[in-house]
Amino acid sequence: MSRKLIIAANWKMNKGPAETEAFLEKFLAAAADLTDQADLIIAPNNLSIPTASALINDVNPSVGLAAQTVSENDNGAFTGETSTDMLKELFVNYVIIGHSERRSIYGETNAQINAKLKKALAADITPLFCIGETLAEREGGQLETVLGSQIKEGLEGISDISNVVIAYEPVWAIGTGVTATAEQAQDTHKFCRSVIEDLYGADAAAAVRIQYGGSVKGANSAELLGQPDIDGALVGGAALEADSFLELIRNAVA
Numbered sequence: 001m002s003r004k005l006i007i008a009a010n011w012k013m014n015k016g017p018a019e020t021e022a023f024l025e026k027f028l029a030a031a032a033d034l035t036d037q038a039d040l041i042i043a044p045n046n047l048s049i050p051t052a053s054a055l056i057n058d059v060n061p062s063v064g065l066a067a068q069t070v071s072e073n074d075n076g077a078f079t080g081e082t083s084t085d086m087l088k089e090l091f092v093n094y095v096i097i098g099h100s101e102r103r104s105i106y107g108e109t110n111a112q113i114n115a116k117l118k119k120a121l122a123a124d125i126t127p128l129f130c131i132g133e134t135l136a137e138r139e140g141g142q143l144e145t146v147l148g149s150q151i152k153e154g155l156e157g158i159s160d161i162s163n164v165v166i167a168y169e170p171v172w173a174i175g176t177g178v179t180a181t182a183e184q185a186q187d188t189h190k191f192c193r194s195v196i197e198d199l200y201g202a203d204a205a206a207a208v209r210i211q212y213g214g215s216v217k218g219a220n221s222a223e224l225l226g227q228p229d230i231d232g233a234l235v236g237g238a239a240l241e242a243d244s245f246l247e248l249i250r251n252a253v254a
């Protein structure tokens with residue numbers, strides 16, 4: 001089964017509206033030639049989403065727009081939170097859920113991530129569902145246990161994963177400049193796909209797209225995304241400049 005590459009920029013807490021506009025003016029025109037070959041997504045800070053939404057709709061609506069998290073609640077007394085309805089109103093069609101920074105800094109649990117995944121799917125927003133192990137967990141031989149429970153608990157009660165994208169991001173490779181080797185990443189993606197096969201069957205496992213994240217850049221995107229079970233990338237640092245993000249994408253689709 002051929003799976004279309006899916007490459008997303010996670011800007012984290014970077015770029016207000018003015019910087020978002022400057023990036024997108026350069027990126028969207030150049031991306032026109034690339035969206036046939038890969039689904040491309042930008043995840044700005046919430047305050048920059050309206051600017052990004054307007055530009056994407058004007059210039060290149062085939063580029064996806066993501067939020068970096070979403071509330072598991074509909075509305076009400078949840079200070080600081082954003083609902084799926086609010087995202088939909090701004091044409092947000094993807095959301096990153098369970099990023100390791102949300103798990104480690106804000107204490108998001110697998111149960112909360114499960115609730116957020118359900119909320120996104122109910123709103124027809126495609127979740128980029130992040131999983132990943134720490135270095136201590138990998139070195140302690142717990143890689144498969146940790147990833148297995150993140151996947152199973154995260155997807156608990158979700159019967160259809162055709163609109164779910166998984167992002168495997170080893171915590172030790174995020175923002176560190178250290179990348180998993182192509183072989184390590186491929187082996188781990190293959191394991192994740194086997195967990196999906198156990199849960200949802202062979203067809204769902206063959207169809208689900210699994211992104212790799214962790215210090216992906218122009219110099220390594222071709223090798224990493226060329227692996228049979230790696231279907232794209234979730235990119236932090238290298239996606240902050242339009243030129244470096246475009247280089248990463250061009251090398252991956254070449």
Ligand code: PEP
Pocket residue numbers: 010169173174175176177213214215216234235236237238
């Ligand atoms: C990320 O934040 O999801 C990420 C992978 O960051 P970086 O590319 O900077 O490692």
